[in-house]
Amino acid sequence: MGEVKVIGGWFSPFVKRVEMALKMKGVEYEYIEVDVVNKSPLLLQHNPIHKKVPVLLHDGKSIVESAVILEYIDEVWEGPNILPKDPYERAMARFWANFIDEKCAPATRKALWSRGEEREKAVEEATQGLKILESEVKGKKFFGGDQIGYVDIIGCFLAYWFPIVDQVVGLHLFTQDKFPSLCKWADELCDNEFIKECLPDKERLVDRVRGHSQAPRSL
């Protein structure tokens, strides 16, 4: 079904979302690693507005923004559903994905990287966000139910990237006693066949986090 390429950065959870979705659908693709910091020309050509990874190239057409790409992949290729089929379930999936990306992602990022009063406020906000997700996933294997779905893929940064950075910076927010259901979900998710082959090497991620004095956009 056409030539598929993913332009990305190896560390980026947003890029990995796209790869996870393609693997779920059994789509063959070429991965192109680019310099995201120095904005490689390929990036500027295919994502002139945001200049960010990931970019999906399908027969030369570029699609950007990971959430948009995931919906595109689900619509174009056969295979397991990423989003549910039922309109109400789809709306719920989009709602939770939106909540994760608009509320949890910025709050957790700030909680990890800010200092002083700003950090305290961010930790409070991140905790609130995680508590809401905790009650949403409680009693379920995945946000998507028995199978992984849209919300699980979108939320994957919380399952893998966030706990790693959380430990490195010494925040210790994502713990078993605070968020038992989320931790269980994280373990299940990272064990899933499509997810685990996309996860970047932990040591390499830790080195990158340690080497950064400013918050990397992707974490």
Added chain:
Amino acid sequence: MATSSVKLLGARQSPFVNRVVMALLMKSINYELVEMNPYLKPELLIKTNPVHKKIPVLLHGDRPICESLIIVQYIDEAWTNGPSILPTDPYDCAIARFWAAFFDDKIREAEGEDAKELVLEKIFEAFVLLEEAFINCSKGKAFFGGDSVGYLDIVVGSFVVYIRVAEMMNGIKILDETKTPRLVGWAERLYSDSSLKDVLMDPQLLLEQLKRFQAMMSEAASD
């Protein structure tokens, strides 16, 4: 599906609520508007949208759906009779979703700015890029959606009245014939569209309502 009641919790002054009204109109869906002032945190709003406590909320039967873009997509997918709101081609659909997200990000950025000049700057930037988006999406036709109104016409069109109000209040032009000529034409066509005339508010009327609303909020705050 068609037999369950449809209620929209919101206020007509809200462009986000009007997006939902436009979508309901496109699909000829009968609904009841339940007027709601989110600042007063009414119980029904807290119950149906506990996470964000914001309007709009669509109640389809007893199921709440929140967030304007999500609601519009839900309406498109739940009511399959009537015109499609989102493009049917997956690539065109992705482009529409991209620009909708872009526009909403710009609104959020503008809301986060205190200085008026920075707010207006964000809005100007957004419309210059949307002019390009219009060329790509409309493919020479009248609307973002082509011959008829579609997703982006709803997403951006719901804000035109606010742009007009901002222009009136600040004595400036945001939709400018010299900078965004296609969008100027598009806005005029939107307001001339007979099916949308009941939804798209008159800027003068909105300005008066906003002033009354502000006065009411100051009173409520001082109680």
